[in-house]
Amino acid sequence: MDLKEIQNLIKFVANSGVAEVKLEMDDVKITIRTTLEGNSTETTYVQQMPSQSPFQQALAPQPVAPVASAPVAAAEDSKYITIKSPIIGTFYRKPSPDKAMFVEVGTTIGKGDVLCVIEAMKLFNEIESEVSGKIVKILVDDMSPVEFDQPLFLVDPS
Template structure:
């Protein structure tokens, strides 16, 4: 089961109103627990079944903000900027490795397809590429910070 399938499963369970779902496959065991009172929260546990006696597991907790809150919106003067958002949940990194330079800085000119950052999810490092050309105006997330799905990462001036 790949990351996209797990994300789709989490979304499906969150929208279905079911309190808990457990899924066991050959090498993966997933438990998704949803509480639907006042604050909506969702907890997902993914455990990789061991191929040998050493137990290895990955636990991925996820918090979803209450439905009444809105995402942090940039000020009105930034309305002509394009917001690049996180396509996945994970840890945001501005560098490919600790000893390499940052992918982009404020003021960097980017083209469509340029790598902007890396997001680590379940020990996989996913390069996040720009879908627009322009200039980086603001970096909205600190290096090595956890990010949520659809969280704003960068503001880009397309002009």
């Protein structure tokens, strides 16, 4: 339900003379209250319902806070190229559950090689390498949510 539909519903309830209307749909609850005595005070509550059941939420992967690395590790990582996520979605290292991983640590890659798949809105987007080199580190676990511009891989270009 979009904002325009909610506004039309509020106007309809205000003009109908009804004191209160409650509407529950799959993912939205709306309660509209009006006063009947000439006061045109309207109170609208819109509540977004969670899209997953509590059981699914408990099983969903939880983001892990990054651990601060030592300055030595940061100096070593500076010689590597970081490949970042171009979109928000779910990171997959394999094209399907029964297939092999796209890349492993130590894999030599070239420009255009598929490194992973990121699912966004039920679309599976192949993420291709823009550099040539060797995978040094995979920074994201399989089937984890990723943000835009989140580092995914470290590549040694030499």
